[in-house]
Amino acid sequence: MEVVIAADVLRRAGIQVVVLAVGVASGTVICSRGTKIVPDAYLGDDTVRIGTFDAVVVPGGMPGTDVMVLNPQVRSILAEFHAQRKIVGAICAGVLAIKAAGIQAKAPHPLRITSHPSVRPQLERDFVYEEDRVVVDCNLVTSRGPGTSFEFALTLVAALVGEAKAREVAAPMILAHSPF
Secondary structure, rough: OHHHHHHHHHHOOOOOOOOOOOOOOOOOOOOOOOOOEOOEEEEOOOOHHHOOOOOOEEOOOOHHHHHHHHHHHHHHHHHHHHHHHOEEEEEEEHHHHHHHHHHHHOOOOOOOOOOHHHHHHHHHHHEEEOOOEEEEEOOEEEEOOOHHHHHHHHHHHHHHHHHHHHHHHHHHHOOOOOOO
């Protein structure tokens, strides 16, 4: 849900999205609940120029989160994007990749984050943990889980192209919990 909702909402806002698979070289990715996603590209493809992206977003779900946490290229990308003040987003257990990237250690202040409650114990020692549905701290956007996916995606839209566009995209979706 987190991958599909984020990609769909960002695309509704006119943002070019590239869904990258991590840990596989081709084919479909099977999500934690059996949903199959065909990625646009694969991490490590020579044709993908990650440095040209304006944001990187990490979805949750297991075992995908473990794959991202353990992948040195993912950790490097997250750290570089954060250092360059590009948008870094993570939702649900995907927030563990933020920790694995060492972003907190390089931050000028204790970063505020949120995540799925199941991974809170792994995060609250290193971050200022909040239970808001979406937490924004500078260029870091985090969210709680599947039920907050739309708010998370709209917050990313606002960060990338402005609140007016986020309101425009949110209106026809008839959301019960829209920050815009």
